[in-house]
Amino acid sequence: MARNHLILSILLLFSALTASESDQYFSKKISPSSLGLKKEKLTHLHFYFHDIVTAKNPTAVEVAEAAMTNTSSTHFGAVLVMDDPLTVSPDVNSKMVGRAQGIYASASQSEIGFLMVLNFAFMEGKFNGSNLSVLGRNAIFSGVREMPIVGGSGVFRFSRGYAQAKTHTIDLQTNNAVVEYNVYVFHH
Ligand SMILES: *[C@@H]1O[C@H](CO)[C@@H](O)[C@H](O)[C@H]1NC(C)=O
Ligand SMILES: *[C@@H]1O[C@H](CO)[C@@H](O)[C@H](O)[C@H]1NC(C)=O
Numbered sequence: 001m002a003r004n005h006l007i008l009s010i011l012l013l014f015s016a017l018t019a020s021e022s023d024q025y026f027s028k029k030i031s032p033s034s035l036g037l038k039k040e041k042l043t044h045l046h047f048y049f050h051d052i053v054t055a056k057n058p059t060a061v062e063v064a065e066a067a068m069t070n071t072s073s074t075h076f077g078a079v080l081v082m083d084d085p086l087t088v089s090p091d092v093n094s095k096m097v098g099r100a101q102g103i104y105a106s107a108s109q110s111e112i113g114f115l116m117v118l119n120f121a122f123m124e125g126k127f128n129g130s131n132l133s134v135l136g137r138n139a140i141f142s143g144v145r146e147m148p149i150v151g152g153s154g155v156f157r158f159s160r161g162y163a164q165a166k167t168h169t170i171d172l173q174t175n176n177a178v179v180e181y182n183v184y185v186f187h188h
């Protein structure tokens with residue numbers, strides 16, 4: 001009897017241990033193939049970004065500013081939210097490949113320099129439904145601005161890279177701008 005008890009106790013303890021190992025774990029090593037990851041590739045994306053501030057239907061709107069923002073030559077403290085179309089050519093009516101959704105804030109007191117925090121939400125070809133996240137500094141009157149790609153989703157899981165932005169046209173009356181983007185991204 002006592003022996004049977006001992007065996008039963010050992011069996012229970014063993015199953016409790018194996019259950020805790022299989023059902024509850026905080027971390028374990030896995031292989032990249034278990035997530036279906038293929039060899040890393042490098043992709044170049046090219047598109048035009050339309051930041052329409054002044055229009056009946058603007059794509060970027062100011063949501064906040066400091067009391068002193070209107071006295072600052074760099075509009076320091078202004079925060080805008082954008083949902084800007086991304087198209088294949090500088091013409092806003094050309095084929096749309098995605099949207100740039102996020103925030104930019106005037107964060108420099110010596111030049112117009114924005115903190116950019118945004119997602120590119122793509123809607124074209126194999127990138128449809130995948131997103132890239134950008135976090136960078138954008139001094140809009142410099143030639144080419146470079147901003148890091150800090151990650152992504154969908155086909156862009158585990159991605160990293162950089163985006164180069166170059167102003168194509170800017171209307172200083174309306175502040176509406178068309179910006180050419182070249183994005184270089186590693187992904188699987
Ligand atoms: C700036 O805006 C404040 C309100 O936030 C207002 O009181 C002030 O007169 C404005 N200053 C200028 C120079 O427009
Ligand atoms: C992108 O995906 C959405 C939803 O899956 C679909 O409705 C749309 O037609 C697709 N667009 C393109 C250009 O493939």
Ligand SMILES: *[C@@H]1O[C@H](CO)[C@@H](O)[C@H](O)[C@H]1NC(C)=O
Pocket residue numbers: 121129130131153154155
């Ligand atoms: C990408 O962002 C869109 C919203 O723009 C979202 O619906 C979609 O689920 C995101 N894609 C992935 C793969 O997370």
